[in-house]
Amino acid sequence: IQNLFIWNRLFLLVFCNSTESLIYFSLAVLQALEDGLKRADADPSVKAVTICGENGKFSAGADIRGFSSPNKQGLGLGPIVSLIERSEKPVVAAIEGIALGGGLEVTLGCHYRIAHVQARMGLPEVTIGLLPGAEGTQRLPRLIGVPAALDIITTGRHISASEALKLGLVDEVVEENTVEAAIRLANRLIGQPLGHRRLSLKPVPKLPNMEAFLTEALVKVKKRAQGCLAPELCFQAIKAATEQPFADGVRKERELFNILLTSGQAKALQYAFFAERAVEKWTTPSGASWKTASPQPIRKAAVIGLGTMGRGIVTSLVKAKIPVVALEQDLEYLNTGRKAVMLLLEREAMKMEQGGQTLDFNNPARLQFAVDFDVLRDVDLVIEAVFENMALKKEIFNKLSRICKPEAFLCTNTSALNIDEIASVTSRPQQVIGTHFFSPAHVMRLLEIIYGRHTSPTTIATAMQLAKVMKKVGVVVGNCFGFVGNRMMFPYVQQAVFLLEEGSRPEDVDQVLEDFGFKIGPFRMSDLAGLDVGWRSRKDQGLTGPTLAPGTSARQRHGYRYSPLPDLLCEKGRFGQKTGKGWYQYEKAGGRTAKPDPWIHSFLSEYRDTHQIKTRFIDQEEILERCLFTLINEGFDILAEGIASGPEHLDVVYINGYGWPKHRGGPMFYASTVGLPNILAKLQKYSEIHPDVPQLRPSAFLKKLVAMGNPPLNDWMSYLHRQSNKL
Numbered sequence: 001i002q003n004l005f006i007w008n009r010l011f012l013l014v015f016c017n018s019t020e021s022l023i024y025f026s027l028a029v030l031q032a033l034e035d036g037l038k039r040a041d042a043d044p045s046v047k048a049v050t051i052c053g054e055n056g057k058f059s060a061g062a063d064i065r066g067f068s069s070p071n072k073q074g075l076g077l078g079p080i081v082s083l084i085e086r087s088e089k090p091v092v093a094a095i096e097g098i099a100l101g102g103g104l105e106v107t108l109g110c111h112y113r114i115a116h117v118q119a120r121m122g123l124p125e126v127t128i129g130l131l132p133g134a135e136g137t138q139r140l141p142r143l144i145g146v147p148a149a150l151d152i153i154t155t156g157r158h159i160s161a162s163e164a165l166k167l168g169l170v171d172e173v174v175e176e177n178t179v180e181a182a183i184r185l186a187n188r189l190i191g192q193p194l195g196h197r198r199l200s201l202k203p204v205p206k207l208p209n210m211e212a213f214l215t216e217a218l219v220k221v222k223k224r225a226q227g228c229l230a231p232e233l234c235f236q237a238i239k240a241a242t243e244q245p246f247a248d249g250v251r252k253e254r255e256l257f258n259i260l261l262t263s264g265q266a267k268a269l270q271y272a273f274f275a276e277r278a279v280e281k282w283t284t285p286s287g288a289s290w291k292t293a294s295p296q297p298i299r300k301a302a303v304i305g306l307g308t309m310g311r312g313i314v315t316s317l318v319k320a321k322i323p324v325v326a327l328e329q330d331l332e333y334l335n336t337g338r339k340a341v342m343l344l345l346e347r348e349a350m351k352m353e354q355g356g357q358t359l360d361f362n363n364p365a366r367l368q369f370a371v372d373f374d375v376l377r378d379v380d381l382v383i384e385a386v387f388e389n390m391a392l393k394k395e396i397f398n399k400l401s402r403i404c405k406p407e408a409f410l411c412t413n414t415s416a417l418n419i420d421e422i423a424s425v426t427s428r429p430q431q432v433i434g435t436h437f438f439s440p441a442h443v444m445r446l447l448e449i450i451y452g453r454h455t456s457p458t459t460i461a462t463a464m465q466l467a468k469v470m471k472k473v474g475v476v477v478g479n480c481f482g483f484v485g486n487r488m489m490f491p492y493v494q495q496a497v498f499l500l501e502e503g504s505r506p507e508d509v510d511q512v513l514e515d516f517g518f519k520i521g522p523f524r525m526s527d528l529a530g531l532d533v534g535w536r537s538r539k540d541q542g543l544t545g546p547t548l549a550p551g552t553s554a555r556q557r558h559g560y561r562y563s564p565l566p567d568l569l570c571e572k573g574r575f576g577q578k579t580g581k582g583w584y585q586y587e588k589a590g591g592r593t594a595k596p597d598p599w600i601h602s603f604l605s606e607y608r609d610t611h612q613i614k615t616r617f618i619d620q621e622e623i624l625e626r627c628l629f630t631l632i633n634e635g636f637d638i639l640a641e642g643i644a645s646g647p648e649h650l651d652v653v654y655i656n657g658y659g660w661p662k663h664r665g666g667p668m669f670y671a672s673t674v675g676l677p678n679i680l681a682k683l684q685k686y687s688e689i690h691p692d693v694p695q696l697r698p699s700a701f702l703k704k705l706v707a708m709g710n711p712p713l714n715d716w717m718s719y720l721h722r723q724s725n726k727l
């Protein structure tokens with residue numbers, strides 16, 4: 001190392017209590033980087049420079065928390081990257097582990113880049129509502145061309161070392177010690193010209209049809225962004241690189257960065273980043289947490305039921321490399337299920353191959369299909385995913401309790417049923433837990449993990465660990481009807497239907513909520529999921545169907561307002577997409593393109609006539625407020641009951657399972673931005689107009705927070721006198 005100046009120990013932050021270290025920039029690191037560069041430049045004995053991280057990780061970029069601190073950081077890195085680039089001595093980046101955000105931008109200032117074969121790189125700023133603000137939007141297109149730079153910057157995706165090599169982002173990929181390889185290269189470069197390696201001096205590679213390409217790309221970026229500002233501003237910065245000299249492009253980048261930095265969206269997305277990590281550190285009201293419980297190893301799992309949910313769950317387990325037995329009630333169902341699972345796995349294998357990975361699922365030791373419960377004797381964990389029917393689930397759990405080894409965990413995939421009741425038929429209620437997957441289960445990231453009265457901390461820890469291995473976001477919640485997600489969804493959907501009774505059309509309501517940022521509005525969602533699902537549940541609850549007491553008022557249940565509209569549609573066989581008709585009409589049964597249906601419009605007006613409801617115009621504000629504020633109101637009740645241990649839990653559930661726009665941070669974060677006094681005032685107003693709708697009555701916890709002066713979201717839980725779990 002005689003003639004080389006090596007920077008390590010610069011980017012270091014020890015996290016967790018492990019020996020690993022994750023490295024992100026602080027002001028001190030930036031200062032050290034600048035000082036080191038200047039010293040290297042001034043010292044004639046230094047002939048070349050290698051920049052590396054410590055402990056096998058290059059850098060995770062800027063400290064995200066710093067972006068919301070009053071002393072905003074982030075703009076200081078660009079000049080340092082330029083300083084690196086201007087160096088007369090060759091500078092080589094040795095990329096190990098990760099080089100993300102500002103970390104990757106540092107490497108773009110270097111004259112050469114070497115990456116370890118397992119390194120991952122990316123510019124994920126867009127995912128936290130920003131753009132690469134250290135000249136990255138100007139250098140990357142010059143290095144790898146506009147299409148690839150646009151893809152990497154507007155999606156924020158991580159790329160592997162081999163992809164980076166193909167794109168020309170790195171010069172070499174090594175399997176051995178990256179720093180040593182970088183030093184060897186730096187040695188070879190001493191005295192060689194560097195001008196052609198300075199990206200700021202290079203032109204952006206031309207495309208024959210740049211203008212047309214950019215026009216088309218912008219349409220795609222906007223469509224994918226669904227109201228999120230950062231991808232479009234990333235695009236604008238890259239476009240500037242194609243139109244302006246480097247220095248002007250940098251000025252434009254800075255201007256756009258500042259717009260994003262001060263936008264509410266960046267705050268929301270950064271909140272969501274930390275919220276997701278906060279829910280990993282679960283706790284229960286009785287004090288159980290990772291500190292008090294260790295997950296048990298799952299060497300073999302089983303899934304019972306190969307319907308839509310079961311198929312996705314099997315696929316997720318196979319992808320997580322957990323050997324799995326898939327069980328069905330008879331050979332006919334088993335064969336149908338097997339075909340469907342194999343198809344899903346083939347598609348997943350193809351996707352993985354594109355990323356250079358393989359998926360082994362044709363091995364019976366990895367995936368086995370059976371109809372006999374006896375094969376479950378040696379499994380460590382079972383996930384039951386049969387029909388949502390309490391009697392059936394209890395029958396299965398009773399059988400499992402007798403057949404499975406005593407230490408096996410028993411999970412039920414349910415969206416609303418009582419975990420305690422299911423556990424009550426087993427001899428091991430401490431090992432029974434709810435695992436609510438979301439459809440399609442091999443795609444959706446959310447896993448609601450529901451502990452019952454007797455569920456042990458070890459069982460919770462094991463389910464959380466399983467979520468992690470399956471690359472899902474596990475959120476631990478308490479047991480109540482609908483848990484967190486569906487419980488908050490009920491009043492939202494209920495309001496949407498009430499709005500139809502009063503004068504809206506399904507497409508009006510959906511449009512308002514889609515403009516807000518939801519992927520699909522409540523009626524499109526209901527058509528997709530199938531209206532019959534809710535109908536069955538309402539029949540089971542005695543709200544409709546043959547068990548309904550004769551003489552029950554059509555629009556009231558238990559003294560409160562009820563809308564029979566969804567039941568009436570089901571009675572007419574309108575189950576949504578599957579029957580080609582629901583709240584919308586479709587091109588055919590199973591069709592996906594929703595078209596407003598004149599039949600529904602006249603059906604609604606006849607309904608209003610029958611029930612003497614005067615049709616009125618309902619504006620967008622009322623649609624939004626009634627749907628969202630009742631959902632949020634339920635969230636406050638959930639927090640007050642101790643069903644979830646913080647507002648982040650509710651937000652993570654909604655972002656990952658219900659299509660809530662991430663750039664609005666989740667319902668509870670959104671509530672904090674609207675202001676709790678505003679939400680309270682609106683709920684009070686609507687509740688006075690609709691006194692027969694209890695969901696509009698403001699939650700006591702919301703009222704309390706307003707009375708306490710509308711404290712910030714982080715402090716909400718400290719205002720709560722903990723109550724025990726509702727059930």
Ligand SMILES: CCCCCC/C=C/CC(=O)SCCNC(=O)CCNC(=O)[C@H](O)C(C)(C)COP(=O)(O)OP(=O)(O)OC[C@H]1O[C@@H](n2cnc3c(N)ncnc32)[C@H](O)[C@@H]1OP(=O)(O)O
Nearest residue numbers: 024025026027060061062063064073074077101102124277
């Ligand atoms: C002085 C100013 C310089 C300005 C430079 C110019 C501007 C540059 C823009 C940026 O660089 S923005 C940041 C871009 N980087 C990212 O977005 C990376 C975010 N992190 C990740 O994607 C992941 O954490 C990871 C790096 C891939 C590691 O994943 P892993 O699953 O291994 O660990 P996690 O549980 O996610 O994280 C562990 C721990 O570390 C915290 N953390 C991670 N990255 C950052 C970060 N960039 N800033 C602050 N904190 C970070 C994370 O919150 C976890 O903390 P916990 O307390 O243990 O939960």
